Amino acid sequence: MTHGHPLTLTPKLAPSLPNLTSRAEFESFREEAERQWSSYSTPDAWVVTVGLDSSSIGKGAGDVLARVREQLAGTDAVVRQASGNGANWMEPWVEIKRPGQPPIVYANIEPSDVPDLLADRLGHRAIGVIGDAPYGDIPPLQELPFFKLQKRILLRNVGVIDPESIEDAIARGAYSGYMKVLFDLSQDEVIEEVTRANLRGRGGAGFPAGIKWASGKRARARPKYVVCNSHEGEPNVYKDRRIHEGDPHRLLEGILIACVAVGADIGYNYIGGEYPLAIQRFRKAAADAERLGLIGKNVLGSGKDVGLRIRAGGGAYICGEGSALMYSIMGVRGQPRTKPPRSVEEGLWKRPTVANNSETLANIPDIVNNGGDWYASMGTGKSTGTKLVTVMGPVKRMGLVEVEMGTPFRRVIEDIWGGMKDGHTFKGVQTGGISAGPLLEQHLDVPLDFDSMAEYGGMLGSGGFVVYDDTTCAVDYARYMMAFNRYESCSKCVPCRLGNPAIIEIIDRIRLGRGSEADLALIERTSKHIIELSLCGLGQVAPMPLLGMMQKHHEEFLEHVRDGVCRCGTCPIESRVTAVAAD
Amino acid sequence: MSHPSSQTIDLDVVREMMSHITYADHQEGQELILFALQEINEHFGWVSLEAAEIVADHLGTTVNRVYALLTFYADFRTAPRGDNFMLVCHGMSCYVAGSMRLVQSLRDRHGVSDGETTADGALTIQVVDGCLGICDRAPLVKLNQEFHGELTVETLNDLIGRLRLATSSGGAR
Known part of the structure; x- marks a missing residue:
């Protein structure tokens, strides 16, 4: 994989930085930096900020910044970069603070929009104001559903400061x-x-x-x-x-x-x-x-x-x-x-x-x-503070947010991410990355914290959740996760190295419509070996997503083995007759 | 900029790269093996046995040790790539968004599977079973240095079509 880091070990240093030798010198450096920072928010200031990070650059934010720089060359305007603010759905965004106005954020700006944007002809694309009060009919950004439920401690400066400064x-x-x-x-x-x-x-x-x-x-x-x-x-x-x-x-x-x-x-x-x-x-x-x-x-x-x-x-x-x-x-x-x-x-x-x-x-x-x-004082008694959370899949808004521990999971999915995209029906949400099982509709009132989800076979883990809709076959999805574990197994210990491929063989049999109910029991037995005999955290949880899927979507697994039917049409099931003939 | 398509590795360039990697003691030298290999892999698109020997000599270790790393970590390649290099993300968000269809289309239409190069040498693909971390744009590929997201089978084919055009007219990247 290509990394793009420079040949030399140390990147180019900003030549203007002094070498500080005491706390007092640091404090005066800080005061100077604060003066510079507050100059961005004086009433007369004219500042244009573009959010640049790996996901927004791919959508053209780098070109937007270049166009803004080009258009405003020779003016008093300050052009800055920040990073994305977590709201991937509004990228690339541009924040403009014109003299006499609060900073206004414009969403989904293409490079070709820049001239109109700077000439203030894109008022209808403004989605929020930085600050507490609305400006005209533009609401404060933090009042938008995506931001309202968030508690930004870790993300306080993300999308605000220039990360390279x-x-x-x-x-x-x-x-x-x-x-x-x-x-x-x-x-x-x-x-x-x-x-x-x-x-x-x-x-x-x-x-x-x-x-x-x-x-x-x-x-x-x-x-x-x-x-x-x-x-x-x-x-x-x-x-x-x-x-x-x-x-x-x-x-x-x-x-x-x-x-x-x-x-x-x-x-x-x-x-x-x-x-x-x-x-x-x-x-x-x-x-x-x-x-x-x-x-x-x-x-x-x-x-x-x-x-x-x-x-x-x-x-x-x-x-x-x-x-x-x-x-x-x-x-x-x-x-x-x-x-x-x-x-x-x-x-x-x-x-x-x-x-x-x-x-x-x-x-x-x-x-x-x-x-x-x-x-x-934040969060619940046993899980304090906030948590960074991502929800992916067919949901309306994309992004990464920070919520207080204990926030009900349903509100996170429905309020922040806006629920399912039109035309998609919620089937479940995979929790804990690939280390735990999924949650269904009836489990969604569970609070987001370290311990509550375990009750339903889920896990907070590192805060990654994937919503899947009714076009995703539970058997196929489980196979995907097992294949991930098979590939990523380090091959050091036998239960994980051989157990994961063995389970995949069984699932593939089921996906072809050649499975039987005994295979489901065989999966459980093999899983037990992997869980109990593996050395590290990866092996010990490797079959968890599969077991979770089997438990939560038991009917669907049964349909595969008993009736030879994949209700989503994903699995390459052969009809019973040909399967028997082929054997 | 890097040349992901180098067929041969200029060992003098490797030696030059190594001269920038300095270390205080044996411990730090060992910590830098991975870094040295990443630099070479980034620059040439792959790491040859001869290059691995230079790394081993420079950092005071054996070539066996270096090769053990090359064959363990998924980012490294020990054979040259095609003119272009595409990582197809197959992380969970991409899976849910249909990355399997992209992988299938690459196989059916372009005859390449994970780790293979097209017959004309224009494109090498590698399926990333981990995650490239740009999940909000799933399904996604990284073509050379750029990310292309929200792909369908058609837009992926367009992308490859444009690439072929650019490569055959001599203006690759």
């Missing part, structure tokens, strides 16, 4: 938590705040970050490491990409705080190789921060050393598993190992390693700034 990020509060951790708080106080926040791991397992950090700090071997897991191979999840492309400094600050809090020498960020722009923007962020003096020896004269290394993945799903990821960093095949020892005892290079998901670490700056109690 450290000044923008600092003006909006980046590294203020890091300053506290460097100068005001002890390591234990930081860990205490994270523990009080009850921040649970966002990668899917939901392990409390505070406990992990405390045992990381207790570990005595040196050096110690922090590893940020930004390898989201899980299909249809792109929350980490959104953070990297939209607000890389937030994540970087989280990693740096984790390093100081647990006393780690080096923080690693392992980014999935599928995301060239995310890698590029994070590299830029890290290079700028290093240039400013926020990474390195004796940071800002605090006496603390923090190092950072960025590593890119090679397209292996299994490298999202903690131990496999560390092997991959060490330059060997990413294959999981047995635990214990846990990675906080023996992780990267056999040293104590605190491994967190990037969404988890991106929460840290706000927890340090506002306190653990503030964070714990």
Whole structure:
């Protein structure tokens, strides 16, 4: 796969950045950045912002920005880039703040629309105003159904700041938590705040970050490491990409705080190789921060050393598993190992390693700034804070949102995503990526949190959901997910390596109309072997989506094996007679 | 810009690339094997055995070790690609949106399956069983450096048709 990262290890540095050596110098840098930032919102300001990230660039946002630059050359207008704001359905969008007006957002702008847009002839395409009050008949953007139910903490700056500008990020509060951790708080106080926040791991397992950090700090071997897991191979999840492309400094600050809090020498960020722009923007962020003096020896004269290394993945799903990821960093095949020892005892290079998901670490700056109690006040008792969620499939609006934990799932699908597209009928929603079963219509009132979905055989996981309609055959869909697991199995242990292909053989028999009810029992028996005997998280959950599908759409499986009928017409079923004759 | 279609790998360029990759100790050297291979794969579209030997020499390891990585990670190719390279995303959003039809059409109309190159050498396809992460535009392919989303069998065929035209008139990319 092509990555597009530059030949040299360090990207081009912004030559204007000073090297800061004390907290006071940082504060004056911040004041200057804030002055610059507030100049964008003075009444006379004329600012045009275009949202650029991997999905909007593919829709022509880069050309839109180029046309805007070309048209406004030689004027007083400031032309900026931001990243997409999560609302993929309105991309490419352009935000225009004209003198004497609030910023107005225009949706779905093509490059050819730019002249009309800038001449203010596209008033009917305006969909929202930034701010609390409507402007004329244009409502505030945050009142739109897509935004109204959201609680944007992690996404606060996404689509607002230029992700390639450290000044923008600092003006909006980046590294203020890091300053506290460097100068005001002890390591234990930081860990205490994270523990009080009850921040649970966002990668899917939901392990409390505070406990992990405390045992990381207790570990005595040196050096110690922090590893940020930004390898989201899980299909249809792109929350980490959104953070990297939209607000890389937030994540970087989280990693740096984790390093100081647990006393780690080096923080690693392992980014999935599928995301060239995310890698590029994070590299830029890290290079700028290093240039400013926020990474390195004796940071800002605090006496603390923090190092950072960025590593890119090679397209292996299994490298999202903690131990496999560390092997991959060490330059060997990413294959999981047995635990214990846990990675906080023996992780990267056999040293104590605190491994967190990037969404988890991106929460840290706000927890340090506002306190653990503030964070714990959001969400439900056991699942605090917010969660980044994607819902894909035939739904009306596309995007990625941040909702408070405990929001009813039905409201998320129906209000934020606008329900099913016209002409599509809801059949179910696959949960937990490919690690759990689906939910049906009657389960949708379940709150979105770590524990509630398990009751119905679902899982929050990393927050990726796929809605499927009645044209999707449950058997075929289950086969797809099993084929994914077969392909992505690292081949280390036998139950997963041989069990998954064996199950696919059985499903293929069923899809051809040659199955029998005994095959369903055989699937369950084989699944049990895989679940109980596999070594890592991938193997132990590999048959879960299939079992979930079998349970939720039992009738459909029975129709396949008993009557030789695929109600969706997807499966290549031969009629009973020919099947018998062929045998 | 990269040349995903190089049939041969200029080893002097590989050595030049390696000279930019410096490391403080053996540990960091090992961490950079994957990175070095990614750079070569990105630049030439594949990694040859000779290039792998240079990487091994530069980073103080064996070629066996390097080849073990090349054959484990899905992003790497150990044989040259066609003039153009297309990743067909087969993640779950793309599956639900009909990526299987795209894969079938590539096989039926253009005679290429996962990992194969068309007879005229114009196009190599690779089906991504993971996810390219641009799920909101499913079903999606990445052709050379660009993403093309919301595809149907017809728009995919148009895309390939335009590509063939551009390639045969000598103006590839």
